[in-house]
Amino acid sequence: MSESSVASATATPAEPPLQDPRRPVLRARAPLRISFAGGGTDVAPFPQREGGAVLSATMSQYCFTTLRPRLDGQITVQSLDYGTAVGFHVDDEVELEGQLALPRAAIDRVRGVEGALPSDGFDLFIHTNAPPGSGLGSSSAVMVSVIGLVAQHCGLDLTPYDIAELALRLEREDLGIPGGSQDQYAAAFGGFNFIEFLGDQVVVNPLRIRPSTVHELEHNMLLAFTGQTRVSDHIIEDQVSNYETGNTDALAGLRAQKELAEQMKLALVRGDVDTLGRLLGDAWANKRKMSDRISTPQIDRAIDAALSTGALGGKVTGAGGGGHLVFICEFERRHLVADTLIDLGLTVSEVTFSKEGVVTWRARG
DSSP, X not given: OOHHHHHHHHSOOOOOOSBOTTSOOEEEEEEEEEEEEOTTTTSXXXXXXXXXXXXXXXXXXXEEEEEEEBSSSEEEEEETTTTEEEEEETTSOOOSSSTTHHHHHHHXXXXXXXXXXXXXXXXXXEEESSOTTSSSOHHHHHHHHHHHHHHHHTTOOOOHHHHHHHHHXXXXXXXXXXXXXXXXXXHHHOSEEEEEEETTEEEEEEOOXXXXXXXXXXXXXXXXXXXXXXXXXXXXXXXXHHHHTTOHHHHHHXXXXXXXXXXXXXXXXXXXXXXXXXXXXXXXXXXXXXXXXXXXXXXXXXXXHHHHHTEEXXXXXXXXXXXXXXXXXXXXXXXXXXXXXXXXXXXXXXXOBOOOOOEEEEXXX
């Protein structure tokens, strides 16, 4: 017997490949957003009773996801940001709590949609440009990105409305996470949107903003991270309680938010960036009325200092209690505002807007 035949006879049989070569590797991304005004009017029961409205825009910061099909019936989900991973079999009942509950819930719900093609499993990788609780809608961007990606893998043709509504039901009903309805629609649609909440109906109105206005906004805006994320601060619950008990300040703040969203929309479509900046300050003054947990001493110091050095207006761009602040400045003094915020310990960055909502594509190779 030759040496080669001996080696062949005694070699360990190769294990079957885990990756499925018959199905493509897929990628997706969904954008994070800045909320200019109206936040809180999208939180039940306000939209059911009075109707809400939010003005927001998506940025060139994203949740990125990759899906690699497998052959062994296993599904793994890995967060590249936190170094955590979970795994389960396609036939297992998915637990909707614990680590990576958001993407696990999205996978389970999408695979159960009528018409979804069966899957032999896959590896799912997630990376986000901002952590949960940062005020940029990152949790909803994760849900939207995962839903869009798994839907593509399962052969489903979902519209942006389908994706946003599915993400909203998952977060609010399946997982019981308190919050509003704007983030899911912003991530699914992308761009500048005036979003109306009419009872249980959501209407997304894309705004046609002149390129020169977008450039001017990018020229004059700053985003500042407090270094603190909002986790379990019960801000949403406190806001809802204030509304339901008829708290005068909370009622006035919410109703003003709705009116300011309309006023800021008009300023934006007319290209009046200075007015938009001043209205941003009005939105913050009224947002603070909704709950005494929304602001913190750090946030107050940062906004006061920014206004004294050249900001036209500024506010928290999420529920509050931490996260990111957004400012519109006089451009000639924007660098002074940035230096002031940095001296206060905030991380400052510029803003570039994104026109696209969630997108999926096939990876090469």
